[in-house]
Amino acid sequence: MQYVSTRGQAPAQSFSEILLGGLAPDGGLYLPVEYPRVSGAELDAWRGLSYAGLAFEVLKKFATDIPEADLRELARKTYTAEVYRNARAGEDAAQITPLRVLEDGDGGKLVLQALSNGPTLAFKDMAMQLLGNLFEYALARQNAQLNIFGATSGDTGSAAEYAMRGKKGIRVFMLSPYRKMSAFQTAQMFSLQDPNIFNIAVQGVFDDCQDMVKAVSNDLAFKARHKIGTVNSINWARVVAQVVYYFRGYLAATASNDQKVSFTVPSGNFGNICAGHIARMMGLPIDQLVVATNENDVLDEFFRTGVYRVRKSAETYHTTSPSMDISKASNFERFVYDLIGRDAKRLSALFRKVETEGGFDLSGEPGSDGDEFRKVAEYGFVSGKSVHADRIATIRDVHQRYGVTIDTHTADGVKVAREHIKPGVPMLVLETALPAKFNETIREALGRDAERPAGFENIEALPQRFEVMNADVEKMKAYIASHTGL
Template sequence: MKYVSTRSGQSLGEFSDVLLSGLAPDGGLAMPEHIPTFSPAELEALRGLSYPDLAYAVMRPFISDIPEADLRALLRATYTAEAFGSPDIAPLTPLGESGLYLLELSNGPSLAFKDMAMQFLGQAFEYVLEKRDQRVNILGATSGDTGSAAEYAMLGKARVNVFMLSPHGRMSAFQQAQMYGLNEPNIFNIAIEGVFDDCQDLVKEVNADAEFKARYDIGAVNSINWARVLAQAVYYFKAYFALNLPAGAEADFSVPSGNFGNVFAGYLARSMGLPVGRLIVASNENDVLHEFFTTGNYHVRPAAQVAKTSSPSMDIGKASNFERYLYLVAGRDAVQTAGWWQEVGEGRPVRLHGTAHWDAVQGSGFAAGRSTHADRLATIRRVDEQFGRLIDPHTADGVLVGEQFQRPGVPMVCLETALPAKFEETVQEAVGRLPERPERFHDIEKGERFCEVMPNDVQALKAYIAAKLDERGEQ
């Protein structure tokens, strides 16, 4: 399988190449030349597979440059009961007789769904870098959970350094402690004076400097990394088969969405032939995606208009993975995609309503809803009272919006995004008690912090990266 850029169609090589490179040289994202599909009979053959074997079946068509035995070994080393709490890896739990289900994705090392892909990236990076005798310096941006998931996945990886940007003061106390408490030689936390979109834009600006990127071997683990999207598609298959539906019967999925990577993975699974009926995009007060799927206008919010909410990992005004979706909506027309994204870059909305492309959007299976602080408090409280299940505020957004789009007789799978312990203040406000937290994170907020606060300035960021790598003799 070869990969191309969404903005030019330029060839980007095979899986290992796009794994290490992050953004394409033209600023676009990597997409496979085509999306392989499973026939109904082939889908049925996947039922009952262990999670590592299911991951192999789903991911293998997109990974042609890693030998079968090696890829199977990487996946078996990734998806273990020790790392994820049980051999089931991603358990599916019904919420009573409501027709709603929780797909538990937050049992990994950092207590967030990002572990499902990031643990694989850690294994894959180590494998590819060893084969190529290379190093990589990961530059990432996080609104809360990507950072800790990436850092936990890359701990002890001799050929990898992680430079993780986060919005200063805009994550939960637990999230900050989880990231900034790491004092590891290959982990560098940088708190940017701004919002997540500022962090994301800095990553893109650094990647746009081809000379700097090449000199310092800059790579990415954000949801712009194709390997993450691919790994996330697996748990849609896992959830579908766990429902034990008749062959071909549909299931719907509600996905808390900020950067669009998690729900795009569901669209990838749907495109591969999985009987996904509808993909429900659940937004918080930062409702850029909700606005698009209800009006046909994609209007990026400037940093000053990104609200600080109680589901902070979704406080995003520009969804980077949305470019991949627009590329497919455009029929893989890279020129059209580049034009749309240029409009985004210039602060103008992308207007699809009334065009043939809007017809494609309406036929793609998406719907959208939004939630407020009061909504998520009420949802956390109601789910706790009715089903004896405590959920985090982002998952509450997904449950609330999923309920609004339930169809009679069609299961609605709500993707859990994090354990409630990561957002204690909001959960306590909702139910009047603190959620349980794993013993290893007891009193995590009391530990020392290791983090550099930095202005929103790309030159300052590049100087910091260069200085740290020069100190280590790794330029």
């Protein structure tokens, strides 16, 4: 399996060669030359597998240069009941991503897929724990070091830091928008005292953090000298690790391969739902992929109109589903590459327009950049938007009707899912995080605090260690250089 850049100016490479690097040298994102296909017979054979066994079967289609025995052991080591603990009473932690049916009537079937039983109580753990083990494995084979430089709007950072803390040969430099995460999210990251973890709170919004990660990654000399890698969803290995739970959700929700399902995904950076797109391209019987946004509705606007229009920092809202407070979706480039027939030259031109004009238009209207918007439906994509009043109402409704407390992002997903559910097609909403991470809004919605898993009772009171910096790429490079020892 070889991988190429969406920008078309980088040589094809293997999975192991792109594992540690993040962006391609030409500034593009890696994708396989072609998506591997999964047959109906394989799906049948996978129905009885553990999550670790399923992860191995999916991953071996992409990581063809890693010995299968090693890949199987990495999956087994990652996906255990000890790591993905029983975070909610009555659930079998060994299932890793159990399903919970909320509604099953004439109007359709609405199901939550729990993805937040990991160490940081967010779906990011599903991929990040594997990424940490893959990185350590690859670095040990090369006797090398890696300095991870990433950005987070809330959950990626803590998931990465908990996955990488104490890993030999790895340091983590994580940017986050200063005072724009929940108190729990902030404490979860900043309370870590491990010497290989560096938290930098940036005066700005998530897009400012993400832009700096890309700027540093595009400085190829600095990147090579300081051995810079990334764990953001621009990293292909992280996206492909997320493909696994789409297969798990489908297999758990159906009895045969004749049945289709749909997935609703709360989305800001398009990484999670990009994994769903890949699963569908592999042959998983997915009917619809529903993009649920919050007030930062760049993606919803595109899937409704064909216009991709990024917002400036001043136009990005700080909301009560803060992990989606993103106005420039990094992984969207991977989908557009497929949408326009994998035309790398045209893709590059479109994303140059993003930088120079703030976006592009594929609606097919006079003066637009193309007419590919009509093809969006062929890929199963639809979308919707949820705002603060919607998520408060949804949290209350789900709690009152089913006795289930959901977090703010999952509430956005449930609200939008209900707008697209079809009779006869189960709708799986991917849970984003446990509600304890957004207690301020849970208290507003329900008049009480969210339940906290053991070990997180007083996390906000722990000492915090972090640096506050401006969104200055050169100062950021200097900070990294002064702490790498390279």
